[in-house]
Amino acid sequence: MRRFRYSDPGFETAFTAFVEERRETPEDVDAIVRDVLAAVRAEGLAALLRFAREFDRVELDEHSIRVSEAEIAESAAACKAEVRDAIAFAAGRIRAYHERQRPADQRFTDEAGVELGWRWGPLESVGVYVPGGRAAYPSTVLMNAVPAAVAGVGRIAMVTPPGRLEPAVLAAAQAAGVTEIWRVGGAQAVAALAYGAGPIRPVDKIVGPGSAFVTAAKRRVYGAVGIDALAGPSEIVVVADGANDPEWIAADLLSQAEHDPAAQSILITDDEAFAARVEAAVEAQLRTLATGEDAAASWRDHGAVVIAPLDHAPRLVDLIAPEHVEFAVEAPERLADRVRHAGAMFLGRHAPEAIGDYVAGSNHVLPTSRAARFSSGLSLYDFLKRTSFVKCDEAAFAALAPATIALAEAEGLPAHARSAAIRMGNRRPS
Structure with a gap:
């Protein structure tokens, strides 16, 4: 497990390098x-x-x-x-x-009389x-x-x-x-x-x-x-203040660490004494966890504790672009609303990520390995297709045809242009 302090010189460079480390299995498959x-x-x-x-x-x-x-x-x-x-x-x-x-x-x-839509x-x-x-x-x-x-x-x-x-x-x-x-x-x-x-x-x-x-x-x-997606190892970021029970936060961190030795758990807090209590609670819980071997390897090799003002947490979360992020703080929306890159967010001290894995109702198939920067979790839309349609009467076609012909000719596609021109009684271009 690595420790980072926001106030340390070179924090940004060191933390970015940590976040960008590859955690996938190195085997050539x-x-x-x-x-x-x-x-x-x-x-x-x-x-x-x-x-x-x-x-x-x-x-x-x-x-x-x-x-x-x-x-x-x-x-x-x-x-x-x-x-x-x-x-x-x-x-x-x-x-x-x-x-x-x-x-x-x-x-x-629309205003040209063209019927448009999708189903x-x-x-x-x-x-x-x-x-x-x-x-x-x-x-x-x-x-x-x-x-x-x-x-x-x-x-x-x-x-x-x-x-x-x-x-x-x-x-x-x-x-x-x-x-x-x-x-x-x-x-x-x-x-x-x-x-x-x-x-x-x-x-x-x-x-x-x-x-x-x-x-x-x-x-x-x-x-x-x-x-659906190319899934990587699980990951969680927990943003927590010192008012939390450190045992709760330790359990949340281990809930993802136990998935796989390549999983990642990161704590962001502004309270260094609280961070130490969480670290001690993690070590104690690992000793009794049936999945402790994998969880210990994950925490040792890929875990991190970041000491930083909580106002900076949204920017750090965006840098990580994690699969899951918990905001175990008062008024969690104050921070969560500023986050752009996260697969799923869990708001408040009584919303551990584990309920999202099972019974909250939201989907637990989420982007990993920083893919939350450009993709979303599994949803109904993954099982639907959208088909668009266009319907023109003679007047609507006449409103669209001249620009169609001009663009087709500009692109050097004469059959496209003819397809529109021929309906206007004009066989251009030859």
């Missing part, structure tokens, strides 16, 4: 991913089954690769009642939040990647599939690495409106969703986080299929 994608595209199901044996040590066939409806129902029913209730509660809140994002179609006639419609099919390995992630299912269902996507295909499927994940899939589940993970799952493989039909867009292999695969298939 692109060549492996390229070969996996090519194999699945060429061989289809046979490649998926081979990779399941090689990478996952699992024997599958064309039938067992799909999770049956009976398996889903049986496993979901085995989910603990309190977890099922929490899933239903979260799904309802996520659904209600994303329903409010629904945009309106528009149709109007929104859902994607036909979406693939949701749900990670396995480190933990079960029912929240990932909900955050990716519920907005797709709200948008009206007809087919929601979920892929997840083979092995034991956690009841909570299958219960979340049921609650979210997932229509099919496949036992396939890694780059090969992305390839199957992008190109199709045996019984797995291709989709129009792939969403959901994954390993470095999954991210590299999403990068490579973009264009053949849409993707």
Whole structure:
């Protein structure tokens, strides 16, 4: 963990260098991913089954690769009642939040008499990647599939690495409106969703986080299929004054550190004594945390404490452009309203980031690695397309045609110009 003081000479340079450090896994995966994608595209199901044996040590066939409806129902029913209730509660809140994002179609006639507008419609099919390995992630299912269902996507295909499927994940899939589940993970799952493989039909867009292999695969298939984003390690900034309980703030910092050794947690405070109490609380909590090994590595290698006047916090947050930022201060809007670059903001002492991960209703799929400077979190709009339309009668066309012809001729595109001119009884240009 590193400490920075705003008053120190060279603070700006040192802190900027820290923020810009790469935290992604340094392994070179692109060549492996390229070969996996090519194999699945060429061989289809046979490649998926081979990779399941090689990478996952699992024997599958064309039938067992799909999770049956009976398996889903049986496993979901085995989910603990309190977890099922929490899933239903979260799904309802996520659904209600994303329903409010629904945009309106528009149709109007302008001063030239041209009828213009746009309409929104859902994607036909979406693939949701749900990670396995480190933990079960029912929240990932909900955050990716519920907005797709709200948008009206007809087919929601979920892929997840083979092995034991956690009841909570299958219960979340049921609650979210997932229509099919496949036992396939890694780059090969992305390839199957992008190109199709045996019984797995291709989709129009792939969403959901994954390993470095999954991210590299999403990068490579973009264009053949849409993707949500290229996710990096999790990150949180907590802006806090000395009136907070240091145990609360330590827990908030560790809530992201426990995701991954490459995750990042940063505290910004104007109270150096409070910062020391938070640091001590972090160390104490790490000793009893089941995920303490990963969290300790994250805090040690990528964590930071910044001592700075809180009035400067918005500028520092913008420099970091974090996935999550908490403002654990009185009148949090006073600072938050000045922030331009953040995936999600949590306002007040009783709004920890963890509620956003699960039940607040807002989406927890957010831009990482400073991408909040130019992108937004997952939303209903990721599962909708907008189509524009133009309608002209003879008079409206006559108002637009001369400028159309002039611009087409200026660009050296005579067929464009003729397309307008011919309707005016004028066959220019030759």
